[in-house]
Amino acid sequence: MLRILRPLTSRVTAPLGRSLARLGLTPNIVTLIGAAGVVVSALYFYPRGQLYAGSVVITVFALFDMLDGAVARANDSASAFGAFLDSSLDRVADAAILAGLMWWFMGGGNDPLLAGLTLFCLISGFMVSYIKARAEGLGVNCDVGVAERTERLIIVLVAVGLSEFGVPYILAGGLWLLAGMSLLTVLQRLVETRARLNGPEHTEDEDKRTSNGA
Ligand SMILES: CCCCCCCC/C=C\CCCCCCCC(=O)OC[C@H](COP(=O)(O)OP(=O)(O)OC[C@H]1O[C@@H](n2ccc(N)nc2=O)[C@H](O)[C@@H]1O)OC(=O)CCCCCCC/C=C\CCCCCCCC
Ligand SMILES: O=P([O-])([O-])O[C@@H]1[C@@H](O)[C@H](O)[C@@H](O)[C@H](O)[C@@H]1O
């Protein structure tokens, strides 16, 4: 959904990408800094229980995901391995955020129901990404859904960040919303992939890939 904002955000990220490239940073280094930063920042959630500070710092490092591609485009160094690393480390970052939150609910947060709901969000979010990756492996595009990664990050970070200001039900509400939207996106991507696999543009060549495992 929010991908439509890309032309707008690239007005900021493209010049930033050029500056980082001039400093000698490679896209892969930017990817690694962003992912490592998110993982370490998840320690704000658990064990520290600092939900607002954690959300802010995680947001800063999550934004690196918009900059690695910008650096790649700035110095014409986009690579297949870079794209693979970018997507793979997104999963590590997503897991760190939600695992940090889940552990906090199980400890200081003392809310086993929300811990379970967070685990559901983690698994359904991974399913969203996995379905797209598997569909692409079978030769079809699956860029659909109400909760792509950017939407999922915004929902969880805003809900968790605002919860420290005592906004009623924001944390539980945000997590229920995230769970529902992730589940809906899983269904949207399943339907889309099925339609495309059965569609006219799906060739015999692509059928050969169906025997491959995940
Ligand atoms: C009071 C409350 C307090 C709470 C505080 C918390 C507030 C939280 C609020 C919002 C949270 C916002 C988090 C947003 C994170 C967004 C990050 C994100 O999701 O990015 C995803 C994409 C980028 O996707 P992708 O990685 O696929 O694209 P790339 O551009 O990287 O290109 C990939 C290709 O590049 C090549 N490549 C890449 C890496 C590599 N190592 N080698 C390579 O070769 C390769 O070809 C790859 O295929 O996001 C988007 O761009 C979609 C649009 C998103 C719109 C987001 C809106 C966010 C809101 C505000 C942000 C404004 C920021 C302006 C920019 C600032 C930049 C520092
Ligand atoms: O599938 P999803 O989790 O919505 O979105 C993800 C994108 O936001 C990410 O930038 C891309 O690199 C991943 O491969 C993945 O597709």
Ligand SMILES: [Mg+2]
């Ligand atoms: Mg990126």
